[in-house]
Amino acid sequence: KEVVKWYTKAAEQGHVKAQYNVGWMYYSGEGVLQNSKEAVKWFRKAAEQGSAAAQYNVGLMYYSGEGVLQNYKEAVKWFRKAAEQGDVSAQYNVGLMYYSGEGVLQDSKEAVNWYTKAAEQGDADAQYNLALMYENGQGVLQDYKEAVKWYTKAAEQGVAGAQYLLGLSYAKGQGVLQDSKEAVKWYNKAAEQGYVKAQYKLGLSYAKGQDVLQDDKEAVKWFRKAAEQGFAPAQFNVGVSYAT
Numbered sequence: 001k002e003v004v005k006w007y008t009k010a011a012e013q014g015h016v017k018a019q020y021n022v023g024w025m026y027y028s029g030e031g032v033l034q035n036s037k038e039a040v041k042w043f044r045k046a047a048e049q050g051s052a053a054a055q056y057n058v059g060l061m062y063y064s065g066e067g068v069l070q071n072y073k074e075a076v077k078w079f080r081k082a083a084e085q086g087d088v089s090a091q092y093n094v095g096l097m098y099y100s101g102e103g104v105l106q107d108s109k110e111a112v113n114w115y116t117k118a119a120e121q122g123d124a125d126a127q128y129n130l131a132l133m134y135e136n137g138q139g140v141l142q143d144y145k146e147a148v149k150w151y152t153k154a155a156e157q158g159v160a161g162a163q164y165l166l167g168l169s170y171a172k173g174q175g176v177l178q179d180s181k182e183a184v185k186w187y188n189k190a191a192e193q194g195y196v197k198a199q200y201k202l203g204l205s206y207a208k209g210q211d212v213l214q215d216d217k218e219a220v221k222w223f224r225k226a227a228e229q230g231f232a233p234a235q236f237n238v239g240v241s242y243a244t
């Protein structure tokens with residue numbers, strides 16, 4: 001409560017960090033009753049003075065409709081202001097909104113542009129989405145080597161989808177030299193995070209003895225994990241295992 005009191009005094013005199021902090025305390029309900037409208041009010045004051053963090057938060061609140069009427073155009077506007085100052089999360093979100101056409105005309109090239117900015121700053125989700133764009137030739141010329149490059153960066157940060165697709169790239173020899181051992185390694189990482197397609201692929205690897213020792217029990221273990229998530233081919237394979 002004392003913190004809010006002194007931040008508010010500074011905020012009312014135009015201190016930008018204090019305005020941001022008052023906004024955050026109203027948003028989180030620390031020292032005050034939680035109040036999204038008050039949060040937006042103070043975030044906006046800081047945002048209008050150029051605070052990238054506040055601009056990003058105003059964007060989030062317009063996106064989700066917290067404390068304001070949901071408005072994707074306003075969300076993009078504030079995300080862009082923060083993104084142009086180098087805010088990595090804002091760059092990713094601008095890319096996402098261009099990709100989906102929320103608040104802006106859908107534009108895959110712009111999506112790639114903003115994903116690239118965020119990816120180069122190390123954002124794992126942006127790296128993953130950028131890899132997908134290169135693999136599918138959306139907004140860029142299709143380039144499997146670039147896709148693998150970005151899948152690898154995201155996979156090393158633990159993105160399960162990237163780990164699975166990197167494994168698939170090694171299995172197919174798409175953008176990299178074919179290497180079944182590397183494929184199994186990345187399937188395993190994704191499977192351990194619960195990624196259903198990786199669990200199924202890992203089950204197949206154990207069933208067939210592809211770059212692992214053939215092991216029906218391990219195969220069934222991974223098929224079952226995928227089956228319990230509703231993956232029909234894995235459910236079938238568990239059934240076959242019981243039948244035989």
